[in-house]
Amino acid sequence: MEAKIFMARVADQSERYEDMVDFLKEIVEGSDKDVSPDVRNLLSVGFKNLISAQRSAWKTVQAIEQNKKYAEYSSDCAQYKDKISSELEKNCQKVIDIVNDKCLPRAEEDDSKVFYLKMIGDYYRYTAETASGSKLEEVTENASKYYQQATDASDNLKAYNSNKLGLALNYSVFWYELKNDSSKACEIAEKALNEAREKIDDMDNDEARDALSIIELLKENLDLWREEEGEDNQD
Template sequence: MSIEENIFLARVAEQAERFDDMVNFLKPVLDEKGGDITSDERNLLSVAFKNLISSKRTACRTIQAIEQNPKYQKFSGALGSYKKQIEEALYKDCENIISIIQSRILNKASESEARAFFVKMVGDYYRYIAETATGDRLEGVKTNALKAYQEASAIDLPACNATKLGLALNFSVFHYEVLKDEPNAITIAESALAAALDKIDDLDENGFNEVKSIIELLKENISLWKEDAEQ
């Protein structure tokens, strides 16, 4: 099939909620273009990956909440086994996504924004594993996520670039939720927000619309984290 046909079928698979198929249709696109795919194609790939694992992440959170209810303690063994099964499927999907990014994109030359986008994505999927991992696996994915986020942060992009702001948002969340490092989470978010607001008047309408929601999320997180710290 042609690249155009694969992209079309990936969009069809998205509508049909066949996210495994969506990823498979996009693999030949990555083989052909690597990191030089368009921003629309990058976003399509991001949607495919995120939807592939979203139900498993939600399931893990749901089961964790049920486990904390005292009236279900007698089912703790069965619940634990079921959660472990879903977690392993989640880990497998995340590791597969990371492998696709590293082997089909990052080993090829790409411009700065695309590279930052995909290195950040590697950090994100290690972070998703870290949400439920324990022991040596947790320590390993924490180290790998930190390395990816730091590498992406070192790539020079404009302060109001959507990829740069999305990276700062996710990197700060990683510090807060995974590393339990509240001061650094706030520092990363505040620094990115201040730099972006200083340059925001330079954006055209399309540029502003791209970063508006990320800026709002940064503000919300900073406010919540500072409130938690005060309490």
């Protein structure tokens, strides 16, 4: 097990993220109980890096496709976007299957359950970023379902728990970007911020380091969304 963890770290440093995910899959498959927080963090890093290039590539091609200078190539760009989207969907589903089949059933602590449920919601959301039609409806609904399950599982966690705050951050982004509901996004972000601020004096140094960075992101999003809502009301 330790050798697999070491090799996952080597693959990470080598930027061989498919290999990293394969090592991590072997780790979770070979364990009869939930993995440690350190391995969970490796899962988060490996999975995110596995799809980051495709997410970035899709956005780049979309920007070129929408540029009027290249209108004659728009259909070629659209086909290329579909290819990238298929690769992204395949990798996101790979992550979802690993977490749903191997990690979540072994999670006993609420903190761990929230981590995995949030992660499944995240990867359905990433799939939705490039999806369309019935696939978009399907993955958006799945993202919503798992984010809500994660929210329910987080009820007993401390308000400044980093997984609970990270969930509020990503769930609010889901409402803003996929549901186009800035009011609901603001509601989720504001609730998480207010509850965390009330308990901020109870945090130790490690908790504060993790929590405060997420709190700052929540605050930045909330300020931006409120500003946009104000502009819409003026219009």
